[in-house]
Amino acid sequence: MADSHHEKVIIVGGGPAGYTAALYAARADLEPLVLEGPQPGGQLTMTTEVDNYPGFPEGVQGPELMELMKKQAERFGTRCIFEEVSKVDLSQRPFTLTAGSDTYTCDALIVASGASARWLGIESEAKYRGFGVSACATCDAFFFRDKEVFVVGGGDTAAEESLFLTKFASHVTLVHRRDELRASKILAERVQADEKVSLLWDSVVEEILGEDDPPHVTGVRIKNVKSGEVTDHPADGIFMAIGHTPNTAFLKGQIEVDDAGFITTAPHSTATSVAGVFACGDVMDPHYKQAITAAGTGCQAALDA
């Protein structure tokens, strides 16, 4: 019955944004319920070493960091359950959420459902993810000091990630399936002028090559889409920069999102187009996409709620 599931605040998402929102909401006596969805702990559960989250001078494993965040939120009465929201009705209060066969209602809703990096979808990419394959240069570039890396993509993100990687890697090769970059003119010019970056036009990654013991990337197999020629290139790392998809399918038609599907919020606030609904973390942030910024906006969302 819907009534048995009425809550003051429901938080959708159990990543850094959701758990931080829960911590603050719980400490404000709002007794939050977190619906953690398909990936409790969020994106950081897919990585190993996290070296840029403050408070861990020696670094911390992603899954461990998320376990600690969850425990801290639970210490103040947060309840976390493994439920994925499939649809919401935000047209009236209380808001209604459907998850499996259950219905939940709440007075305030915090959306912290994150975003998913887009991947190529090839088997070897999944096999070496975290072992040389990454979707975040800001997070992982440091591990590729003096190494040979490839970046896949042609937009602003690919250009920015390539330029960032030049600070660490010995050489960066940008692989793009077209013969010109989609990135803004200034970024495209900077990439093409950088002597540490070379471009492989009209090219796609067919396979990521590596060894198993210990798992690591050794190369990348690339196909020229015009000539059909396939070549193997030595590589230590490969960064996918082909965009992120915000997890907003369950909100379809209920809330304002931008062209790429990210929830739009009022300036300097987590307030969305629906009064009483707040958004935080990667689902509303196409730019920074970091655990610390997600946690920061999670705090804001709870305070706003």
Ligand SMILES: Cc1cc2nc3c(=O)[nH]c(=O)nc-3n(C[C@H](O)[C@H](O)[C@H](O)COP(=O)(O)OP(=O)(O)OC[C@H]3O[C@@H](n4cnc5c(N)ncnc54)[C@H](O)[C@@H]3O)c2cc1C
């Ligand atoms: C491999 C990898 C390594 C990274 N390394 C770093 C790093 O070193 N440092 C750093 O700062 N950042 C790193 N990042 C980025 C960082 O993980 C994200 O910026 C951060 O996790 C975003 O937090 P979030 O809470 O907004 O969303 P997420 O972590 O994406 O969590 C989203 C949550 O929402 C839930 N959810 C989604 N849909 C639904 C639904 N329909 N119903 C209920 N729940 C739902 C998911 O199950 C998940 O619990 C990395 C990312 C990746 C992929």
